[in-house]
Amino acid sequence: MIMLYFYYHEKRRLQIMIQLDKLQKWLQDTNTDVAYISDPVNVNYFSGYGSDPEERVLALFVFKDAAPFLFTPQLNVEEAKNSEFDSDVYGYLDHENPFKIIAERIKERTNHFEKWAIEKDNLSVFRYQAIKTAFPTASFTQDASRFIEQTRLYKTQQEIAIMEQAGADADFAFEVAFNAVQTGVSERGLVGQIEYELKKRGVMEMSFDTIVQTGANAANPHGGPTLSTVQPNELILFDLGTVKNGYMSDATRTVAYGTPSDKALDIFKVCLEANLTAMDKAKPGITAAELDAVARDIITKAGYGEYFNHRLGHGIGKSTHEFPSLMEGNDMELEPGMCFSIEPGIYIPGVAGVRIEDCGHLTENGFVPFTHTPKELKTIAVH
Numbered sequence: 001m002i003m004l005y006f007y008y009h010e011k012r013r014l015q016i017m018i019q020l021d022k023l024q025k026w027l028q029d030t031n032t033d034v035a036y037i038s039d040p041v042n043v044n045y046f047s048g049y050g051s052d053p054e055e056r057v058l059a060l061f062v063f064k065d066a067a068p069f070l071f072t073p074q075l076n077v078e079e080a081k082n083s084e085f086d087s088d089v090y091g092y093l094d095h096e097n098p099f100k101i102i103a104e105r106i107k108e109r110t111n112h113f114e115k116w117a118i119e120k121d122n123l124s125v126f127r128y129q130a131i132k133t134a135f136p137t138a139s140f141t142q143d144a145s146r147f148i149e150q151t152r153l154y155k156t157q158q159e160i161a162i163m164e165q166a167g168a169d170a171d172f173a174f175e176v177a178f179n180a181v182q183t184g185v186s187e188r189g190l191v192g193q194i195e196y197e198l199k200k201r202g203v204m205e206m207s208f209d210t211i212v213q214t215g216a217n218a219a220n221p222h223g224g225p226t227l228s229t230v231q232p233n234e235l236i237l238f239d240l241g242t243v244k245n246g247y248m249s250d251a252t253r254t255v256a257y258g259t260p261s262d263k264a265l266d267i268f269k270v271c272l273e274a275n276l277t278a279m280d281k282a283k284p285g286i287t288a289a290e291l292d293a294v295a296r297d298i299i300t301k302a303g304y305g306e307y308f309n310h311r312l313g314h315g316i317g318k319s320t321h322e323f324p325s326l327m328e329g330n331d332m333e334l335e336p337g338m339c340f341s342i343e344p345g346i347y348i349p350g351v352a353g354v355r356i357e358d359c360g361h362l363t364e365n366g367f368v369p370f371t372h373t374p375k376e377l378k379t380i381a382v383h
């Protein structure tokens with residue numbers, strides 16, 4: 001066990017070094033002096049150190065011509081030093097001005113701090129102004145967000161292995177959910193049972209708020225859970241995800257409790273066909289827009305096009321939603337190593353909603369899902 005633990009950490013340390021090297025090489029290629037990484041998810045991706053700093057400042061500074069450093073609240077410094085990050089960690093106390101200390105640390109490290117890359121998707125205006133005040137002649141025009149989303153697009157074998165484990169936790173959650181269904185239990189009650197069993201299993205965090213929707217409630221794609229209760233002869237939709245070592249799972253299953261209406265059964269059948277066909281057609285070289293169209297055409301031909309009111313899927317990794325976005329207009333070709341969801345849905349207000357979703361990774365041979373709970377309509381006997 002100890003050897004395995006050591007092996008895992010060495011592999012992870014190596015992977016983080018490779019990722020950090022890519023960022024430094026990008027700075028060199030674009031002749032940028034400093035990258036200010038402010039999104040905690042990206043700080044974790046490039047340093048191995050992860051925490052939610054709340055309102056405090058957590059940042060990673062990477063340089064064209066000097067060693068990077070992590071900057072954390074003082075209370076996190078020891079933890080950060082024990083992470084996979086191999087360079088300096090500096091802290092600040094709550095009463096200190098973090099940007100004054102950051103500026104000092106940068107100036108003692110390098111003479112080059114004129115051209116900056118910042119995460120335009122993440123850095124707050126307040127912090128942008130603070131760093132600008134500390135470096136009044138510097139320019140902050142380079143956007144690190146665009147580079148990082150491209151880098152994170154391709155997952156390594158190690159990342160995929162973690163996401164498979166996250167998927168196994170999601171499959172476990174479905175098993176708990178299906179066993180907990182009975183007349184009168186509320187949507188929130190089902191969420192409680194799912195998350196309680198996950199915590200007992202050691203899963204501490206969901207990747208988003210668990211969705212359980214009974215009957216017509218499921219026609220609101222991201223609504224719920226409410227205090228509505230399970231009633232016979234309705235569909236029930238479960239959309240859930242777990243976090244494993246900083247990577248997400250995300251999957252949706254719709255099941256029948258008793259015998260739902262013919263309409264509900266028909267939209268299930270069409271949605272399943274759209275899901276299975278899109279999974280089958282997901283191959284390297286097809287574009288994101290083309291794959292979206294594969295599923296959308298099936299649903300449209302069946303007469304439900306207007307009720308599929310979102311994109312086919314989204315990328316997944318350290319965030320639940322990242323690149324690539326599987327939607328009309330995105331001509332990005334899908335390639336091996338990309339991880340994304342395939343999740344067609346049909347939502348008919350006042351009637352029922354169905355969504356069937358797996359996330360997976362693309363290989364040379366096709367799409368390999370992270371979750372394996374069967375998708376054919378599961379009927380739970382009324383009790």
Ligand SMILES: [Mn+2]
Pocket residue numbers: 250251314341343357
């Ligand atoms: Mn999803």
